[in-house]
Amino acid sequence: xVETKEEKKTxxxxxxxxxxxxxxxxxxxxxxxxxxxxxxxxxxxDFPAEIRAPQGTIAGVSGFQLNFGxxxxxxxxxxxxxxxxxxAAALKASLLKLKIGGTIIVNLSGFDKKNLxxxxxxxxxxxxxDSSLGKYRVLEMDVTKLTRACLADTGMTVKHIDxxxxxxxxxxxxxxxxxxxxxxxxxxxxxxxxxxxxxxANTKVLTAGYYFGDTSEIFTSRYEVKPAPLSKGVYRNxxxxxxTAIGLIAAVRKANLDLFYxxxxxxxxxxxxxxxxxxxxxxxxTYQAEDEIAAICAAIGASFGGxxxxxxxxxxxxxxxxxxxxxxxxxxxxxxxxxxxxxxxSTGLPTKTEQSDLMQALYGRNGEAPIPVVAxxxxxxxxxxxxxxxxxxxxxxxxxxxxxxxxxxNGSEPWKFPVSTDLVPIKVKKLSAEGDDxxxxxxxxxxxxxxxxxxxxxxxxxxxxxxxxKENETGNVSYDPANHELMVKLRAKKVVNISDTIPDxxxxxxxxxxxxxxxxxxxxxxxxxxxxxxxxxDGVEVSQAHVRYLNPLPKNLRDLISRFDKVLVPEINDGxxxxxxxxxYLVDAIxxxxxxxxxxxxxxxxxxxxxxLG
Amino acid sequence: xxxxxxxxxVKLSGKDFASxxxxxxxxxxxxxxxxxxVQSTLADIGVKRxxxxxxxxxxxxxxxxxxxNTYGVHSLHGRATALASGLKTARPDLNTWIVTGDxxxxxxxxxxxIHLLRRNLNVNILLFNNEIYGxxxxxxxxxxxxxxxxxxxxxxxxxxxxxxxxxxxxxDSTFIAxxxxxxxxxxxxxLAEANNHLGTSMVEIYQxxxxxxxxxxxxxxxxxxxxxTTLQLKHGQPLIxxxxxxxxxxxxxxxxxxxxxxxxxxxxxxxxxxxxDQVKAGILTRFFDTPSAEMTLPRPFGVFYKESRSVYEEDVxxxxxxxxxxxxxxxxxxxxxxxxxxxxx
Numbered sequence: 041x042v043e044t045k046e047e048k049k050t051x052x053x054x055x056x057x058x059x060x061x062x063x064x065x066x067x068x069x070x071x072x073x074x075x076x077x078x079x080x081x082x083x084x085x086d087f088p089a090e091i092r093a094p095q096g097t098i099a100g101v102s103g104f105q106l107n108f109g110x111x112x113x114x115x116x117x118x119x120x121x122x123x124x125x126x127x128a129a130a131l132k133a134s135l136l137k138l139k140i141g142g143t144i145i146v147n148l149s150g151f152d153k154k155n156l157x158x159x160x161x162x163x164x165x166x167x168x169x170d171s172s173l174g175k176y177r178v179l180e181m182d183v184t185k186l187t188r189a190c191l192a193d194t195g196m197t198v199k200h201i202d203x204x205x206x207x208x209x210x211x212x213x214x215x216x217x218x219x220x221x222x223x224x225x226x227x228x229x230x231x232x233x234x235x236x237x238x239x240x241a242n243t244k245v246l247t248a249g250y251y252f253g254d255t256s257e258i259f260t261s262r263y264e265v266k267p268a269p270l271s272k273g274v275y276r277n278x279x280x281x282x283x284t285a286i287g288l289i290a291a292v293r294k295a296n297l298d299l300f301y302x303x304x305x306x307x308x309x310x311x312x313x314x315x316x317x318x319x320x321x322x323x324x325x326t327y328q329a330e331d332e333i334a335a336i337c338a339a340i341g342a343s344f345g346g347x348x349x350x351x352x353x354x355x356x357x358x359x360x361x362x363x364x365x366x367x368x369x370x371x372x373x374x375x376x377x378x379x380x381x382x383x384x385x386s387t388g389l390p391t392k393t394e395q396s397d398l399m400q401a402l403y404g405r406n407g408e409a410p411i412p413v414v415a416x417x418x419x420x421x422x423x424x425x426x427x428x429x430x431x432x433x434x435x436x437x438x439x440x441x442x443x444x445x446x447x448x449x450n451g452s453e454p455w456k457f458p459v460s461t462d463l464v465p466i467k468v469k470k471l472s473a474e475g476d477d478x479x480x481x482x483x484x485x486x487x488x489x490x491x492x493x494x495x496x497x498x499x500x501x502x503x504x505x506x507x508x509x510k511e512n513e514t515g516n517v518s519y520d521p522a523n524h525e526l527m528v529k530l531r532a533k534k535v536v537n538i539s540d541t542i543p544d545x546x547x548x549x550x551x552x553x554x555x556x557x558x559x560x561x562x563x564x565x566x567x568x569x570x571x572x573x574x575x576x577x578d579g580v581e582v583s584q585a586h587v588r589y590l591n592p593l594p595k596n597l598r599d600l601i602s603r604f605d606k607v608l609v610p611e612i613n614d615g616x617x618x619x620x621x622x623x624x625y626l627v628d629a630i631x632x633x634x635x636x637x638x639x640x641x642x643x644x645x646x647x648x649x650x651x652x653l654g
Numbered sequence: 655x656x657x658x659x660x661x662x663x664v665k666l667s668g669k670d671f672a673s674x675x676x677x678x679x680x681x682x683x684x685x686x687x688x689x690x691x692v693q694s695t696l697a698d699i700g701v702k703r704x705x706x707x708x709x710x711x712x713x714x715x716x717x718x719x720x721x722x723n724t725y726g727v728h729s730l731h732g733r734a735t736a737l738a739s740g741l742k743t744a745r746p747d748l749n750t751w752i753v754t755g756d757x758x759x760x761x762x763x764x765x766x767x768i769h770l771l772r773r774n775l776n777v778n779i780l781l782f783n784n785e786i787y788g789x790x791x792x793x794x795x796x797x798x799x800x801x802x803x804x805x806x807x808x809x810x811x812x813x814x815x816x817x818x819x820x821x822x823x824x825x826d827s828t829f830i831a832x833x834x835x836x837x838x839x840x841x842x843x844x845l846a847e848a849n850n851h852l853g854t855s856m857v858e859i860y861q862x863x864x865x866x867x868x869x870x871x872x873x874x875x876x877x878x879x880x881x882x883t884t885l886q887l888k889h890g891q892p893l894i895x896x897x898x899x900x901x902x903x904x905x906x907x908x909x910x911x912x913x914x915x916x917x918x919x920x921x922x923x924x925x926x927x928x929x930x931d932q933v934k935a936g937i938l939t940r941f942f943d944t945p946s947a948e949m950t951l952p953r954p955f956g957v958f959y960k961e962s963r964s965v966y967e968e969d970v971x972x973x974x975x976x977x978x979x980x981x982x983x984x985x986x987x988x989x990x991x992x993x994x995x996x997x998x999x
Contacts, residue, residue, distance in 0.1 A: 078996065
């Protein structure tokens with residue numbers, strides 16, 4: 041029996057199979073086990089838009105990539121060390137993501153004639169028998185057959201037995217990386233509660249996989265990935281959409297408000313609705329509206345009634361909400377608008393990631409209707425940034441855009457979560473005192489130009505608001521030319537003033553001045569951080585700054601940018617933030633774009649930095 | 655909708671519900687009468703101004719909230735129903751009125767209207783139907799009869815028109831009624847009934863646009879004709895109409911038939927109105943041809959149908975209480991920690 045142990049700092053595994061093969065579940069189980077073990081982890085699920093695309097085809101391949109390490113990891117990994125391919129299509133679709141010399145674990149029965157043909161291998165071509173996989177280490181096992189043998193005497197149907205085959209693979213990987221099965225065994229008990237036969241069957245298959253790793257001769261070594269030196273504290277694993285949902289609940293709790301969540305299902309945003317619907321015991325009101333427009337209008341109605349109104353969508357749905365966004369801006373009511381961006385335009389790439397709705401968030405309305413925009417940069421950062429979005433909305437009486445994307449929404453990482461008392465208080469400017477009858481003026485502003493929130497039910501504050509231009513202070517309908525210009529400027533200045541309440545832009549990695557600044561926003565954070573960290577180590581004069589407040593921008597950003605010879609702006613779009621930077625600061629910022637529905641690899645950013653350094 | 659009232663210390667009058675804003679509808683517009691009847695109905699009901707909200711969409715009628723000394727929201731075209739749904743879900747305690755028109759509710763806002771009706775929030779909808787687009791200066795609306803000549807249909811409109819109450823009944827509305835601007839007493843009575851209903855109350859109000867569609871309903875509102883063209887629905891009463899109360903309606907199977915009351919047919923032989931009968935209400939909503947000759951079906955006014963069904967915002971509150979009962983009041987620190995944590999020492 042082999043027992044050579046090879047220590048690894050980071051390992052990237054890509055699970056790939058048919059969309060019905062349970063790759064997402066397998067990946068997330070492996071993730072949770074590693075996170076609980078103490079590794080730093082970053083994940084990236086990649087699945088087709090179709091629920092069950094034709095079996096065995098490239099279109100139906102569902103992938104889950106995770107990167108775990110004994111050091112800090114910031115991305116799900118550029119390329120995989122290990123590829124699990126449940127069938128021929130999965131191999132074909134994923135092979136380019138595997139490192140040269142990497143390991144492929146294949147399920148042999150996924151490479152029969154039918155599967156090979158469906159995957160597009162023609163004329164008896166078979167990658168397992170020709171020499172096309174010569175650059176990799178291929179470990180073959182007949183997962184389907186082994187799983188069936190394992191459960192042969194259970195009386196289960198073959199169809200049901202085959203559903204457990206992903207657990208066999210998971211068991212093998214637990215053996216390879218020397219992990220305990222406990223987390224997944226506990227998971228079975230919850231997932232299949234009341235169905236002891238399923239708990240037993242999955243336990244049996246998982247364990248069989250583990251022992252298969254131990255006893256079969258195909259593995260020459262096991263790997264060891266020690267716990268990462270994460271800073272002291274208590275951690276959990278969290279996905280971006282989940283962090284967003286929890287952040288909203290935390291914000292309303294700290295503001296002592298109720299949450300009204302108006303939403304219409306759309307990929308990849310729906311999981312926020314699902315998560316919030318689980319937490320009705322927090323008084324959360326989730327409202328699945330008849331369409332995107334109703335969702336935002338209902339949220340505005342709830343905000344008028346004194347709740348924090350929140351609405352969520354992705355690009356196409358946000359387009360439908362455009363009119364109501366301008367309406368919320370002129371009403372000056374708190375509203376949080378979440379856009380989990382995906383590939384566009386139109387229906388575009390529903391399950392693929394993109395950062396191409398920044399311009400839509402900044403400018404996508406009729407009339408002059410500036411709206412603050414914030415963007416999280418990692419899955420756990422969604423919590424902090426949505427909390428900020430809620431704070432700004434409430435304290436500044438304005439709609440606020442929160443721009444997440446499919447990559448961080450579905451990705452996960454360990455999170456050193458806060459406790460309630462760590463969270464900054466949110467001050468609500470609700471008027472409760474009874475006003476002087478007839479004279480209440482809803483658009484009187486404080487020194488920050490913020491108006492009061494006068495909630496129905498309070499005597500003496502009766503007032504009418506609407507989408508027509510309003511007279512300064514009284515809020516009465518006004519068509520006066522000078523008044524209109526004044527109101528447009530006041531609303532704009534109110535948004536600009538928010539920059540007084542946000543932190544200065546920091547340098548994430550590197551010196552405060554130098555040759556190149558990698559200036560990003562949103563989900564490019566991890567790839568940039570990995571790239572810049574490595575370059576700095578190699579002595580390259582490069583720094584990273586990553587912007588979370590996109591409107592208004594941090595006050596010191598102009599000065600920060602000016603201290604670098606060159607500014608590189610990597611984005612998963614055709615160049616949007618770079619236009620903003622050029623517009624605001626008149627600097628010749630260099631765009632670096634990828635529009636393939638997938639994130640940057642750190643290697644790509646590294647090479648680009650070196651290229652512009654010449 | 656229905657809200658239980660406390661007795662206000664001071665009895666308000668209709669005038670107390672008028673805001674300080676100048677009313678800017680065209681002189682002679684039917685909206686003036688409706689505004690006045692709503693204001694006096696609110697005073698009669700005894701609702702507090704601070705607990706009352708008027709939500710409107712876009713169109714002539716939707717300026718309504720500006721003229722009410724209550725809370726008010728002038729929302730977007732077609733979206734009054736959507737916005738009010740969020741407001742009422744958040745604040746079940748508010749006496750909520752939606753003011754909309756035939757374009758606002760039936761065209762651009764058609765979707766939200768039917769969804770509000772099926773959810774059955776406890777609100778009142780006042781649909782001012784003038785069968786024309788007034789604010790955009792006179793195009794045909796979804797309620798305009800086919801063939802209506804307007805600026806956008808110089809050769810006559812080609813669109814088959816909506817039958818608003820049939821549409822609402824089809825969306826499982828729990829209260830539908832029709833009234834008119836020119837019968838203040840009737841309108842006040844219907845508004846009060848609408849307010850008393852627990853659930854979404856849909857009131858279609860025939861409203862004369864004297865600038866772009868003058869006289870659209872004169873056949874139902876003017877003394878000379880209304881006796882034979884209108885039918886006043888009263889729960890438990892036989893369907894009798896006509897200048898001299900000498901015409902009645904019988905059901906021949908599912909087919910309504912106009913009959914003359916004489917020695918052979920007495921009121922006992924007639925269809926007796928039952929507000930709780932959805933099938934018959936469906937037939938009543940189909941009394942929709944413009945009465946032209948004798949013995950044609952009259953246009954009904956009054957409460958067609960009402961039923962008791964659970965109210966959305968109450969169900970929301972019940973579910974939240976259930977969740978608290980099962981899981982306990984939400985604890986933020988446990989939510990933040992989740993189910994699986996580990997400590998790095």
